[in-house]
Amino acid sequence: MFRLWNSKAGGDRGGAWFLALLALVAVAVPVLNQVVPSSSSFHISAFGITLIGKYLCYGMLALAVDLIWGYCGILSLGHAAFFALGGYAMGMYLMRQIGPRGVYGNPILPDFMVFLNYKSLPWFWYGFNHFLFALAMMILVPGLLALVFGWFAFRSRVTGVYFSIITQALTYALMLAFFRNDMGFGGNNGFTDFKDIVGFDLHADSTHVVLLVVTAAALAASYMACRAIVDSRAGRVIRAIRDAESRTRFLGYPVESYKLWLFVFSAVVAGIAGALYVPQIGIINPSEFSPINSIEAVIWVAVGGRGTLYGAIVGAILVNYAKTYLTGAFPEVWLYALGGLFVLVTLFLPRGIIGLFSGRSKDKSAAANATPVE
């Protein structure tokens, strides 16, 4: 019986470390920004706060990708679409909050609509002036798209590389649609110039500190929810589907429905991540839908370590830290570095960076348990 839990204890230990570190960040970073004077070398600037907040949002997106790819073998190359949709829902709320403070001073219409000669607010913008309505949309829109898309894809038994390709097409189609001015989402400029969120000034450091703490809490909650799923019997069915789909079906499990619910949950996590990303970054535009973003998210997961949940988050943070540094220091080499990293990890670190630390201990303990019966 105890041996059964062995393999899980490893996962939980890493997860416990991760949650402890996250709590430390959520406490220490605000202190280093708000309390430590800016003359001190320990002070974290407003830019630093935003950067960390951004990494945590990416961590949440990576978590969503790992849940379906690492545990169920569904490789979505369009997950940034759900992230961007959550971001757009938040952006619509933030645009409505600007009110008469816009350049054109129109109390109802956002600036871009005045500029594009809109006479009245399109119907799908109704309600976005209420935060709770917008919050519901941040969850419902990515979730519903995933439900409809997943229903058709899984029902038709679209799997493997074919599924990956249609998810790329999905995010690409959304990008093209959102680029159009008459979609009513600001065309290629998207939304920006936000003023405040639930009454707090988005230009104040303190608001960004609170957003960072909220993001850390959302990441921790998503992590624990994903962990609860993968550790449940449903989680074991999900891994069984990854390893031998038809065998799982033969045991009587409705494989399509497992995939669908997991996909929807993952899309919702990605959507919440996008919603938290937008107020911290201060802009959302259609380039968030670009296919490369979804591919990058998959690379974060591969680099961090697939099928561990926390590894994906660590991968997202490390790769994005490298990206921040490299695009500053050597802007032209970033894409080569990213490609090279992916190749190296695939060849030499099949279990990602996390695999370096946990070593082969899991396999060893398994082998130790595997003493022959007779």
Added chain:
Amino acid sequence: MSVRDKRLNLEDLTVSFDGFKALNKLTLYVDPGELLCIIGPNGAGKTTMMDVITGKTRPDSGTAQFGSDINLLELSEAEIVAAGIGRKFQKPTVFEQLTVFENLELALAGTRSFLKTLRAHITPAQHERIDHVLDIIGLSRLRGAPGRILAHGQKQWLEIGMLLMQNPELLLVDEPVAGMTPQEIERTSELLLSLAGEHSVVVVEHDMAFVRSIARRVTVLHEGHVIAEGDMDKVQNDPRVIEVYLGV
């Protein structure tokens, strides 16, 4: 014994594929708790017979009755499994990344829906059932080991264990000892013999030594129907069997 006392009762089954009769008026009975071995040359209809019993293939004519009142020809594959017929395919497929215990857990009879399995816990009774099956298949000490590290024979036993989790009344086992070492074969015959009694077991096998070691009753199929029946010595000395299968 009357027909009503049989576990499985196949009568006059005929299946033809484009004029070729895979089964030709096949009539066969399985008693409760019996271990029956079916042998026959390639193309004799062994696999087609299994397919008919499990609902994968529908016969052109004939009847297939399970127990006293279940007409198998009216049930879907899933309903046949639920009615108590388990089939083990030739090639073992266990879940490689899950432990032996978890493999058996997923095979437990019970809820299959996502939202329910999300909250499902192993009840003490289910735990006992898994322990019991682990004991039967001799993998108790490997319960925590992932499926991928099992040897070929152990995978076969685990898969039989997964069938047993549903407590089927009839077990259909297709070539259980193909590719096994002599020790594994011996262990498998012990396992199948221990299952007979509590379950009816039908084994399709080519390995004559293995069949001789386990069979009380052997049925020989040829060209879609039964040509001989009885204990191993009797069928081996049957002139027709010698002609079509053994003696040539």
